[in-house]
Amino acid sequence: MRNVPPHTIRLTYLIETDGSPERLAAKIAADQSTGTFVPVPGETEELKARVAARVVALRPLPPVKTPSYPSGHPGPFHRAEADIDFPFDAIGTDLAQLMTITLGGVWSIRGFTGIRVVAMHLPEEFRGAHPGPQFGIPGSRRLTGVQGRPIIGTIVKPALGLRPSETAALVKELIDAGVDFIKDDEKLASPAYSPLAERVKAIMPLILDHEQKTGKKVMYAFGISHADPDQMMRNHDMVLEAGGNCAVVNINSIGFGGMSFLRKRSGLVLHAHRNGWDLLTRHPGIGMDFAVYQQYWRLLGVDQFQINGIKVKYWEPDESFVASFKALKEPLFSEADCPLPVAGSGQWGGQAPETYERTGRTQDLLYLCGGGIVSHPSGPAAGVRAVSQAWEAAVAGIPLEAYAREHEELAQSLAFFGDGKAS
Amino acid sequence: MRNVPPHTIRLTYLIETDGSPERLAAKIAADQSTGTFVPVPGETEELKARVAARVVALRPLPPVKTPSYPSGHPGPFHRAEADIDFPFDAIGTDLAQLMTITLGGVWSIRGFTGIRVVAMHLPEEFRGAHPGPQFGIPGSRRLTGVQGRPIIGTIVKPALGLRPSETAALVKELIDAGVDFIKDDEKLASPAYSPLAERVKAIMPLILDHEQKTGKKVMYAFGISHADPDQMMRNHDMVLEAGGNCAVVNINSIGFGGMSFLRKRSGLVLHAHRNGWDLLTRHPGIGMDFAVYQQYWRLLGVDQFQINGIKVKYWEPDESFVASFKALKEPLFSEADCPLPVAGSGQWGGQAPETYERTGRTQDLLYLCGGGIVSHPSGPAAGVRAVSQAWEAAVAGIPLEAYAREHEELAQSLAFFGDGKAS
Numbered sequence: 001m002r003n004v005p006p007h008t009i010r011l012t013y014l015i016e017t018d019g020s021p022e023r024l025a026a027k028i029a030a031d032q033s034t035g036t037f038v039p040v041p042g043e044t045e046e047l048k049a050r051v052a053a054r055v056v057a058l059r060p061l062p063p064v065k066t067p068s069y070p071s072g073h074p075g076p077f078h079r080a081e082a083d084i085d086f087p088f089d090a091i092g093t094d095l096a097q098l099m100t101i102t103l104g105g106v107w108s109i110r111g112f113t114g115i116r117v118v119a120m121h122l123p124e125e126f127r128g129a130h131p132g133p134q135f136g137i138p139g140s141r142r143l144t145g146v147q148g149r150p151i152i153g154t155i156v157k158p159a160l161g162l163r164p165s166e167t168a169a170l171v172k173e174l175i176d177a178g179v180d181f182i183k184d185d186e187k188l189a190s191p192a193y194s195p196l197a198e199r200v201k202a203i204m205p206l207i208l209d210h211e212q213k214t215g216k217k218v219m220y221a222f223g224i225s226h227a228d229p230d231q232m233m234r235n236h237d238m239v240l241e242a243g244g245n246c247a248v249v250n251i252n253s254i255g256f257g258g259m260s261f262l263r264k265r266s267g268l269v270l271h272a273h274r275n276g277w278d279l280l281t282r283h284p285g286i287g288m289d290f291a292v293y294q295q296y297w298r299l300l301g302v303d304q305f306q307i308n309g310i311k312v313k314y315w316e317p318d319e320s321f322v323a324s325f326k327a328l329k330e331p332l333f334s335e336a337d338c339p340l341p342v343a344g345s346g347q348w349g350g351q352a353p354e355t356y357e358r359t360g361r362t363q364d365l366l367y368l369c370g371g372g373i374v375s376h377p378s379g380p381a382a383g384v385r386a387v388s389q390a391w392e393a394a395v396a397g398i399p400l401e402a403y404a405r406e407h408e409e410l411a412q413s414l415a416f417f418g419d420g421k422a423s
Numbered sequence: 424m425r426n427v428p429p430h431t432i433r434l435t436y437l438i439e440t441d442g443s444p445e446r447l448a449a450k451i452a453a454d455q456s457t458g459t460f461v462p463v464p465g466e467t468e469e470l471k472a473r474v475a476a477r478v479v480a481l482r483p484l485p486p487v488k489t490p491s492y493p494s495g496h497p498g499p500f501h502r503a504e505a506d507i508d509f510p511f512d513a514i515g516t517d518l519a520q521l522m523t524i525t526l527g528g529v530w531s532i533r534g535f536t537g538i539r540v541v542a543m544h545l546p547e548e549f550r551g552a553h554p555g556p557q558f559g560i561p562g563s564r565r566l567t568g569v570q571g572r573p574i575i576g577t578i579v580k581p582a583l584g585l586r587p588s589e590t591a592a593l594v595k596e597l598i599d600a601g602v603d604f605i606k607d608d609e610k611l612a613s614p615a616y617s618p619l620a621e622r623v624k625a626i627m628p629l630i631l632d633h634e635q636k637t638g639k640k641v642m643y644a645f646g647i648s649h650a651d652p653d654q655m656m657r658n659h660d661m662v663l664e665a666g667g668n669c670a671v672v673n674i675n676s677i678g679f680g681g682m683s684f685l686r687k688r689s690g691l692v693l694h695a696h697r698n699g700w701d702l703l704t705r706h707p708g709i710g711m712d713f714a715v716y717q718q719y720w721r722l723l724g725v726d727q728f729q730i731n732g733i734k735v736k737y738w739e740p741d742e743s744f745v746a747s748f749k750a751l752k753e754p755l756f757s758e759a760d761c762p763l764p765v766a767g768s769g770q771w772g773g774q775a776p777e778t779y780e781r782t783g784r785t786q787d788l789l790y791l792c793g794g795g796i797v798s799h800p801s802g803p804a805a806g807v808r809a810v811s812q813a814w815e816a817a818v819a820g821i822p823l824e825a826y827a828r829e830h831e832e833l834a835q836s837l838a839f840f841g842d843g844k845a846s
Contacts, residue, residue: 094649099673
C-alpha cells in the first residue's frame with residue numbers, strides 16, 4: 001500500500017449498500033473511533049484529532065444486482081472501496097486492540113448489504129513489536145535438511161481413529177518412504193484413543209532411530225492444540241522433551257491468546273492450520289481477505305502456514321490460493337517475518353507445474369500430499385518419488401507427461417490421480 | 424435437544440445446495456471424522472465405529488431461489504437441517520478440539536451454497552469439565568448490591584480519546600447519578616493517551632470513596648483485553664489490586680486461549696463483549712446461531728454477556744436478541760452456568776417493556792444505556808432515574824406514557840429519545 005502517512009494504520013473496506021457508500025465509509029470511521037449517535041459532552045475537536053479515524057479515499061466500483069446480505073431492497077447495490085486511516089496512538093501495537101478497533105464492530109453496522117476488509121497497512125511502530133516466526137523458511141529448511149527443492153510432506157491418514165501403535169506403523173512406512181515432513185491431521189490432538197503422550201512415545205523413537213541411521217531427521221508435527229494454554233504448553237513440552245521439533249496448531253481454535261502464549265515459550269516449529277477460516281472469507285462480499293488475516297498470525301509467530309493449493313478438494317478457487325501465497329511472500333517488515341507457505345489438499349504432484357509457475361517460481365514451500373502419497377499404487381515410497389519427480393519436471397519446465405516417460409512413479413501417479421481423486 | 428444418546432455430541436447444520444442435502448450431510452460427517460477422498464489402508468470398520476460421525480436425521484426445508492453463497496447454478500437451492508452425532512470419545516472435552524472437529528472444516532466443503540450451524544448438544548461428560556462463570560448472576564447482584572430489579576449500567580462516552588482525568592470527571596458524575604455499573608467502551612484498553620494504570624488510578628478512588636460514604640460500590644468494568652495473556656493478567660491484577668471487581672474482555676479478540684488463561688486466574692467479574700461476532704452470524708444462511716457460540720464462552724467462564732437489545736442501533740433484529748437472551752437463560756448443566764445477560768446499544772428505558780415481556784419477564788439482566796443515560800436532557804442522574812422508572816412501569820404492566828405523567832425524568836426521556844436517537 002503506497003503513500004500511507006507515518007504513525008497511521010490504514011484499512012481498506014469493500015462496501016456494498018443500497019444506500020450511500022460514502023455515508024457508510026464515514027460511519028465505519030465514526031463508529032470505530034469516537035462515534036456515538038447523540039453528541040455527548042467531552043467530544044471536543046482536540047479529542048477527535050487524537051483518536052478519530054478518517055476516510056481518506058473512496059473508489060467507486062460497478063454496482064451489483066444481488067446483495068451479499070439478503071435485502072428487501074430491489075437494488076442496484078452500490079459498491080466502493082474505502083481507505084480509512086486510524087491514528088497509531090489510538091490503537092497501539094496490541095493485536096487484540098487492532099482487531100477490536102479496525103474489524104470488531106464493522107459487521108454490526110446497519111445499512112450494509114456487504115462489507116469485506118481487503119487490505120491492511122501497519123506502520124513502522126509494529127516493527128519488532130511482536131515475535132514473528134521463530135523458525136520460518138530458513139529454520140524449516142535447516143531442521144529438515146532440505147535445500148534447493150520444496151519440502152515434501154504428508155499427513156497420517158485416516159485422519160482420526162488410529163491408536164498410537166497403528167499410527168506409528170504408518171509413520172514407520174512414511175519415514176522409510178523418504179518423506180521430509182509428516183503431520184497429524186489437524187483434527188487429531190489428544191483424544192482418549194490416542195493420547196498425545198502415547199503417540200509421542202510411539203513415534204519419536206522411529207524418527208530418532210531413522211536420524212541415527214541416515215542423518216535425516218523427519219520433521220513430525222504433533223497436534224498440540226488445546227483451548228487451555230497451560231495444557232497446550234504441557235503438550236508442547238512433551239513433544240520437545242522427546243526430541244520432536246514441530247507442532248500443528250489450529251490457530252482459530254486457540255485464538256490470539258493461545259498463539260501468543262505458546263510462541264513466547266515455544267521451542268517447536270509452529271505449523272498453522274487455519275480451519276474455520278473459510279467462514280471468514282468464502283462469501284466474496286463479506287468477511288476479509290487472507291492478505292489481512294495472515295498479518296496477525298505472522299506477527300504472532302506462525303512458522304508454516306497452510307493455505308490450500310491448486311485444484312484442491314475444497315471450495316477455494318486457485319486464484320485465491322495464489323493470492324494467499326503471494327501475501328505470505330510479501331515481507332511485512334523484513335523477510336524474517338515470512339512463514340513457509342504450505343500447499344495442501346488434494347495434492348499429488350500433478351499440481352506442481354502450475355503451483356511453481358503461478359507462485360513466482362519459488363521452491364520455498366512445504367508441499368503436502370495426503371492420499372497423494374499414501375495411496376500411490378506402488379506405495380508411499382513411490383508416492384514420494386513421484387512428487388519429487390513432478391517438482392523436478394516443473395522446475396525444469398518439462399511437461400509432466402514427457403518427464404513421466406522415464407520416471408515410472410510419476411507415470412503411475414498420472415494414471416492413478418490424474419482424474420483428480422487424490423486427497 | 425431431545426433424545427440424544429449418552430456419550431454423544433450432536434450438532435445441527437442448516438444445509439443449502441444446488442445438489443443433494445443428504446449427500447452433503449454425509450460429507451460433513453465423513454470429512455469431520457475419518458474422511459478422505461481415496462480409501463486409505465487402515466480405515467477399518469472398527470476404526471470407523473470408534474470415531475465416525477453419523478447423520479442421524481435430515482429434515483427437508485422449503486427450497487430458496489437465491490443462494491447464500493453466489494452460485495452459477497440457476498437454482499432452486501435445496502435446504503435441509505441435518506443432525507450429526509459425534510462420538511464423545513473422538514473429541515473429548517477440550518473446546519479447541521470441539522470447535523475444530525464440529526465446526527472447523529465445515530465451511531471449506533465444496534458444493535454448499537449455504538451452511539449454518541444452528542444447534543449443539545453437549546453430553547454429561549462436559550459437566551464440571553470447564554470452570555464456567557465465577558460470578559454470573561448471583562455474583563453480579565451481590566457485588567453491586569442490586570436485588571429485585573435490573574442492574575442499570577452505562578458506558579463512558581465518547582468511546583475513545585479521553586485522558587484519564589477527563590474520564591474520571593465523567594465517572595464521578597455517573598457515580599453521583601446513582602448508576603450501578605459503568606464500563607469502558609470495548610474499544611478502550613490501554614492506549615498511549617489513556618494507559619490502563621493511569622485510568623485505574625484516576626477512577627478507583629472515586630468508586631471506593633463513594634462506597635465509603637454510601638455503602639454502594641459501583642461496579643466498574645475496565646478494558647483489560649490484550650492478545651498476550653501475560654499482559655492481560657498484568658492488566659487484571661492492576662484492577663484487582665486497586666479494589667476493582669470487573670473487566671471488559673473482547674472475547675473474539677483474545678480467543679479461547681486468552682479467555683481460558685484469564686478465567687483460571689481471575690478475581691474479577693468477566694464482562695464479555697463479542698465484537699466481531701456479527702461476521703459469524705449476520706448472513707442467515709451462513710455461519711452459526713448464538714445458541715451454539717455462547718456455549719463455548721459460558722463454559723470458558725463469561726460472567727456477563729453483551730447480546731444487544733430491543734431496537735438497537737445495529738443490524739441485529741429484535742427476534743435475534745430475544746433468542747440470544749433465551750439461550751443464555753437455558754442451563755447447560757446447571758443454573759450456575761448461566762451468565763448475566765447484558766442488553767445494550769441504543770437503550771434508554773423505552774425498550775424496557777418489550778425487553779421484559781419478550782425475555783420471560785425476568786429482571787435478571789444488566790441494562791446498559793450509553794447516550795440513553797449520559798445525554799438525558801436533565802443530565803445523567805435524571806437519565807438513571809428515567810431508566811429505573813421505565814423498568815418499574817414495565818414490571819408493573821403500566822404503559823410508559825401513563826407512568827411518565829407522574830415521573831418527570833421518564834417523561835423527558837420519552838420526549839427526547841422517543842424518536843430513536845439514543846446510542
